[in-house]
Amino acid sequence: MLAFIPSWVEPVATYMFKEGLKLTVQIAAVAVAGSAVVGIVLGTLLTIRWWPLRSVIRLYVEIWRGLPIIVTIFLIFFALPVLGIQLDAWLAAAIGLALWGSAQVAEATRGAVASIPREQHEAAAALGFGWVGRHVFVIVPQAARRLLPPLVSLLVNVIQNTTLALLIGVGEVLATGQRETETLQAPPPISVGDAHALAIYGAVAVVFFVISFPLTRLAALLERRLATA
């Protein structure tokens, strides 16, 4: 190891990367996959003119977009067990994020699907595609190009909001940092009593910045491409 790095850093960093970052990635992966699948299906269904279906999906979108994500996570983790549904904390966080994310994706998908010209629907119908085949093979693939920038932004938002899992006791990257900070701060018999909060939380911020910044740039680039295309 490099000589100028203090000796407390290595075990702390190892723990945060091996334990914390692993859970962060796990939550983000499940949440993003869930958001994309549910959101694209619901968003496509939102373009159907049958109002009962549309209003049910609209309600879903408005509820999960309107609630603070952390409140959704608390609902799933603390209130659902009352109904007999007890989930692991990390999964509760992932589902909470996915509910919010799917609402965002649904809204973006609705716009993207609606932007595909009528003729595409008619041509596909003329070729013998039913509603499902038409959307799966013709309409949604064309809408995907428009969907890409909001999906990248969603990824950034989900990654950042994985930290909320800390508040229900998940040992994601910020939580591992918090544990290490508190351990190091403990008075001498237990530890050294040193304050490293600035360095540790600063490092967590840097890690998130390094992951998020290229992605927000990418989203902006895709958006510009789309505007000029």
Added chain:
Amino acid sequence: MTLAYDFQWSFIWDNHSLILDALVRTLEISLIAIAGASVIGIVLGAARAARIPVVSQLTAVYVEVIRNTPILVQIFFVFFALPQIGITLPQFTAAWFCLMIWGGAFNVENFRAGFEAVPHEYREAGLALGFSRLGTFFYVTLPIGGRIALPSSINTYSSVLKNSAIVGPAVAYGELTHTSFRILEATGRTFEIFLVLGVVYLVLVWSLSALIRLLEARLALPKEVR
């Protein structure tokens, strides 16, 4: 399915004064943060749009740092790390400060985009009429660009309100969400308290988005300016 849980809705009335106090605190920190974020957004957004050297670059760094790090990490940094260098903020101050800095960063982008969308002919016309650069900003760019920025800035304000639910539990400030846990500890009525919490936030957020639609119609630019 049979529910082994007996709902006790009377608990809402039993705790209504606690809930109302907490609601006031939520609104308090949110409104202070929103006011601050508006000032930050307008001033720094104008500096970005006018490409004022140094200020513009520093603002860009501020915006990117805040937008690319989780708000919970920012709160931890302010509340748990800053005391290490002698800056200790009380919970209330830390709560609105974190929300304001976060909302401000997003608002800079809202207003920058709004100001940049004002056709340059209008600014030139203002200057030609003898307005100073500052006068042109206040009488031409701000009224037009501010209206363009309005919907996206209200969206940011609604996010500020929602983020107050993160700040509260994180710094143990007794706004709605943190207070819910205190009521929960005292009563054990898990389901009821979180349902009430969710409904209150939905009412707040939905009213705010209804306000957007109302204001959008009222503040729409007159046809000649479009």
